[in-house]
Amino acid sequence: MDGNGRWAQARGRPRLFGHHAGARRVREIVEACPSNGVKYLTIFAFSTENWKRTQxxxxxxxxxFRRYILKEMQDFVKRNVRVRFIGDRVRLDEKLRGLMDEAEELTAHCTGTNLTIALNYGGRDEVARATHRLAQDVAAGKLDPNKVDEETLPKYLDTHVLPDPDLVIRTSGEARISNFLLWQSAYAEYEFIDTLWPDFSAEEFHTLVSGYGGRDRRFGAVTA
Structure with a gap:
């Protein structure tokens, strides 16, 4: 969800003004998921590299993030949205971690849209943490190292209960994936668009999802 800061600066406002506008945009896109046939939506809210920004x-x-979760929690339940968080929670403050746990528990029964929020997330960091847990299981005798293959590691990733993404949308004109779901997106389709996140509408979301529906996904094979 890139471009919040530039959106605000173009209007002569502080960067945080753009982040608040971006948070409001999330609700519109989540609400647009069912009508577009989107069962799973993952949003990149804060990366492991974002700590480099000003204090x-x-x-x-x-x-x-604290206010957003607190404000939206009951609405998630009303809209039947199940919420999950991925990323390393250790560095986050205790109150935020508590709200994340509460949101996950409160929406665990929801069967509609699956909203995953990547918070203090980085693809490389995720793989490193997963590899560490895998190595611990090998050392403890819980896992045979000779049976470790490309089907094993995903079971240790933050996203182990989620399907791999089909479509990755990067807003704001940047043509890079910036450490997002590196393992999971190996065969995802990509859309790099110029729209800044606060301007990303449900109509544009619909256009991109519809366009994805017409793509020929071969996964390395040849279409007969």
């Missing part, structure tokens, strides 16, 4: 911006984002 004021990071603190503002953490406050925004």
């Amino acid at each position: 004021i911006e990071v603190a503002g984002l953490m406050s925004l």
